[in-house]
Amino acid sequence: MGMRCPKCGHENPSETLFCEECDWRLDQMYRPEKKRNPFMFAVLSLVIGAAAAASYFASGVAALLLGIVGLLLGSYSINIPRYLNPDNKTLCIALAGVGTILSVIGFILGFATVAGAF
Numbered sequence: 001m002g003m004r005c006p007k008c009g010h011e012n013p014s015e016t017l018f019c020e021e022c023d024w025r026l027d028q029m030y031r032p033e034k035k036r037n038p039f040m041f042a043v044l045s046l047v048i049g050a051a052a053a054a055s056y057f058a059s060g061v062a063a064l065l066l067g068i069v070g071l072l073l074g075s076y077s078i079n080i081p082r083y084l085n086p087d088n089k090t091l092c093i094a095l096a097g098v099g100t101i102l103s104v105i106g107f108i109l110g111f112a113t114v115a116g117a118f
């Protein structure tokens with residue numbers, strides 16, 4: 001009985017430590033990298049942030065709700081590139097940061113409108 005490589009599935013002799021096929025250490029678990037796109041999240045939080053700030057002119061409630069969504073998404077989008085470390089890390093953090101600020105503006109404006117309405 002050999003050692004099946006957890007990464008590529010190659011059957012190796014049991015005394016080997018590294019896979020003959022792909023050099024993976026056979027006593028280590030292989031976890032495929034989760035494919036998440038930090039840039040996509042950054043752009044999305046920017047869009048929602050802009051929508052939150054802009055919708056203030058149409059509806060305070062919409063700005064408030066979009067602001068909350070944008071805040072949650074923005075803080076998530078700022079953190080993803082920090083540990084995934086993509087090539088466009090700075091751009092991702094900047095876009096998500098602007099999106100978060102716009103969400104805060106939408107949230108505050110929306111909150112002021114809704115609170116003032118009562």
Ligand SMILES: [Zn+2]
Pocket residue numbers: 005006007008009010019020021022023024
């Ligand atoms: Zn292998």
